Amino acid sequence: MTATEDLEVIQPTQAKTDGSRTVGSSVQIGALVPLTRPGWVEAGQHLLAGLELAVRDVNDAGGIVGRPLELVVRDTAADPHRAAAAVDELARQGVAALAGEYHSVVARAAAARADALGLPFLCSSAVLDALTEQPTEWVARLAPAQSRGWQIYADFLLSAGHSRIAVAAESSVYWASGARILRDYLAPRGGTVIELDMRVLAPTAVCDELVDHRATALLLLVGHPEPAVPIVKSVRRDQRLAEIMIGAPAGQPEFAEWTTLLGDDGAAVPFLRYLPERLGPLGARVETVLRERLAEAPSFVAFEGYDTVAVLADVLRSHGTDRTRTAESWPRVAVEGTRGQIQFSRTPGISVWQWAWTPIQVADRDPAEPDRFRVLHTG
Template sequence: MTTAFCLVSALFAAGCSKNEPLRIGYVGTLTGRHADLGTAGRDGAIFAVEDINRRGGIKGRPVELVIRDDRDDPETAKGAVRKLAREGVAAIVGPMTSTMAVAAVPVVNDSHVVMVGPTITSNDLSGKDDNFLRVYPTSHATARHLAHHARRRGIGKIAVLYDLSNRAHTEGWYRHFREEFEREGGRVVAALPFDSSRPVGFLALARQALAARPDGVFLLSGGLDAAMLCQQLRKLGVALPVIATEWSATDELILHGGSAVEGITYYQYYDRSDGSPRFAEFREAFSRRFGTPPEFGAVYAYDATQVVLQGLAAAASPSKLKEAILARGRFSGIQGEFTIDRFGDADRKPILMTVTEDGFKKME
């Protein structure tokens, strides 16, 4: 049993001061090219912690969120998790990208701290009985939906551009999409990797993609890079249907892409146009707190933090947190119910979205 685990167990014990804060960690990319997602996740986690503290905390104890920046670097992510474990956090929310999660999960397993990922899709982490749980489905199921959608749009030949800076997300996504797309009779005519952590020639990439004469383009990247690629496609005077993943669907996409990103379609599990009373209340309160509406990363981080908090409220001690979460299995998220199976993998119903001049819109 590690020192950190003993510390957490001790803090949870009945002999602890009722006012002793219960600490949970958050790890996400707060600096660098993908900071939009990490910052959104941080705000969602903060909002959940502030909400539980307004309600009296957990078993009469306030909750403290300890925030760490992984800097979009695997070694930094590992170090952040180790430090949080040494500091005795009861659980960790994060990371926000699959590459950071793949790096961090072995450290989490060694530390005996439960980690709940808000937006992790990598299939490399699925079907495993370990200390990593998630509130977001794997890429395999979503890739199947997107491949079918691409064929329905009349795309027979497609060029795929994917960012290796988040390799654990993009390579698995591309592999599953290609399998389903080809099963439907389509063909990948160009597969072009790039690394956004280094200088990228977006115009050259766009030219390479178009040289293969595709019927459509599939972008596996963050919002900023997807915007840059669409801008270059527009400069080359080509109007092809573009599909993407939810990773691209941040405000950075619209801010930097403008009219060039209009018409992009993608599947996600977050509905910005949700008119339900619960989400309307959440959106209004979140906007007042942070000065901006919640992006999908904030919603999923809020859900992930709630899973941790509800598990800690039900568990007799941190050593039983994972069992408490899995025993419950079904959770009520900000936008409907989702389930977590015995391996910690989540299931939700996907939504087809598009980008219009008014922003992100639901298609079906």
């Protein structure tokens, strides 16, 4: 997929009368998606594929009370300032709501602008607990809060016998938050978190640090592909570290590019993914169609995209396109998504309406068959 700076993907604006629809102007949803570097392009493509498929399904079922649903897509390129500007533009254009975004820091900027403008925003993928500085009625989220997911990952580490855990971390609010969650959860349970500052360490120097600190696990709290891929290659090639576990709680191994760049070295790297043990009928159907559209297995991010539109379409059908009424409807949502029943609630410490029971897995790629995933732990 190619993307221009002002990429716009819009579904047809008119629907013909065919017994289930009537002619009418479209209902627009603004979609924020990273589609160019330095954004995580593969994640953006999966997110967009899910959003677009759900729009197609909504329109095939009659749209929003006879009006076609339409996506207006803006490429955030992982840039918070660009995302905030896109929210301003989409609000002026008259979209009924915002959807999407993968990167937590970008979603935080978008959520702040949506809150200030009174524009409903259903965030698809970003997990940062403090998505907004203050509690807001305008923003809801499908992905689990980082604190919940990363605590489940910490439980997995302890159950696998790891108590001396190194984190190779870059500087960002997201990575700092993840390191803090791990430290706070593991310390009372006998675990130690050793932080390696990737602003000053080269990937090869990480190996010496791991040996010196007697770490049994290394977690990648860094960007992909740089410096995650070079770090993995360096560690895998160091005979002193043959027994160390490499982990990536942020989910880098979920996407095919991971295996393309790392081959066998990318297997057995546990990560967080937000899928149930078994998909229901809707999830299975969506998985089949998304696999055809993407020419590869859909990631959990693609399902997050589909579920985002499914929820917004249900709200818009039930409560109309008034922005205030949409925001007021978050606590009354009850929608069957691809991964279970979606409902929002207020969760202590979380500033937005939260789907509290998002399914969470710790999984990895099978060393014997890197295209196959193994579920190692659930929460």
